[in-house]
Amino acid sequence: MKNFKKIGLAMAMVASLTLTAFLPNADAATQYTVKSGDTLWKIASKYGVSLNQLKQTNNRTSNLIYPGQRLTIPSVTGVTAAEKDLMARLVHAEAKGEPYAGKVAVATVVLNRVASKEFPNTVSGVVHEKANGYYAFTPVQNGEINKPADAEAKRAVNEALTFRGQGSGSLFFYNPKTASSEWIFSRQVTVVIGNHRFAK
Structure with missing residues (x-):
């Protein structure tokens, strides 16, 4: 019975990884640690993403960020x-x-x-x-x-x-x-x- 559970768990993990591989932008999320002197504008410009998209991805309504904070950089959608x-x-x-x-x-x-x-x-x-x-x-x-x-x-x-x-x-x-x-x-x-x- 334990072997069936292990096989089932392994199959679920493979299915999950396979599904993730086909989801759009699945690997797109990049993590960025805010440095002194950074602004949301500078970070968005550096990665070529929309400022609005960067704020939405990180659930931000203000432009206030602080050193050490981790931000998720969204993928650039629609532009290769x-x-x-x-x-x-x-x-x-x-x-x-x-x-x-x-x-x-x-x-x-x-x-x-x-x-x-x-x-x-x-x-x-x-x-x-x-x-x-x-x-x-x-x-x-x-x-x-x-x-x-x-x-x-x-x-x-x-x-x-x-x-x-x-x-x-x-x-x-x-x-x-x-x-x-x-x-x-x-x-x-x-x-x-x-x-x-x-x-x-």
Whole structure:
């Protein structure tokens, strides 16, 4: 009888491990110990997760944290490592020479488009979207998207992921000195950063 109980327990453990392996984000939870000088914003940016998601995962309503506290870092849902790299390459190509805030805003436009019903629902789909024979983003059209991103562009993408769900809902950006489409000038401007106007 003891052997049957052991076999039953072993089978239950295997079934549990097998089920866990197929659950989404089952291995995604990472533990982080808060260090002096940390903020929820810095931690979320470091891991490229939404600030709201980090707070929800840890049942937090305030931003107060203290050294030694353990936090669970949720997985980045919906954005793969390859898509983060694609976004960083787009940011690098589109916002080279622009202020850091402008680089974050360019990445945020991509994420806002993914969340909008008007655009494809993946980063790759948004970046490679084509209409009337032209790509939505010039670097995809001219091949600049294929150049590697720098560290600042990668950091901007992580910050945009942290910022997701907040902000002014920009879906477009353009340089008013070089833009040739009258339509883009008709969009509501949300913010101006460097040489770019962001709009929705």
